[in-house]
Amino acid sequence: MPRPGRCGGLQGDLVDPVTAGPVPAGRLIGRLLAGLRPALESTGDWELVSELARSAMARGGSAARQRAARGSGGLRRVVDMLIAETRAVPPWLQGTRRVA
Numbered sequence: 011m012p013r014p015g016r017c018g019g020l021q022g023d024l025v026d027p028v029t030a031g032p033v034p035a036g037r038l039i040g041r042l043l044a045g046l047r048p049a050l051e052s053t054g055d056w057e058l059v060s061e062l063a064r065s066a067m068a069r070g071g072s073a074a075r076q077r078a079a080r081g082s083g084g085l086r087r088v089v090d091m092l093i094a095e096t097r098a099v100p101p102w103l104q105g106t107r108r109v110a
Contacts, residue, residue, distance in 0.1 A: 019071030
């Protein structure tokens with residue numbers, strides 16, 4: 011029996027914390043964000059968090075990106091990709107000082 015979240019990541023199913031059943035990741039994340047929206051808006055974080063969620067869903071999970079990199083260039087390509095992602099400055103931090 012397939013286990014939610016095991017290999018599908020953000021493109022597959024996750025476990026619904028209420029029903030304990032599988033649900034498509036996008037649907038579950040959307041419901042969780044909808045429930046958090048009032049609190050996020052009250053702290054001024056709604057725009058950032060909702061954009062980060064949209065971005066993550068569009069990019070896919072790290073495991074999926076690693077599998078794709080390995081398929082196109084082996085382990086070295088995976089390591090190079092992880093180093094590049096680690097060094098990248100996320101859009102919400104651009105213009106801020108980074109600690110080396």
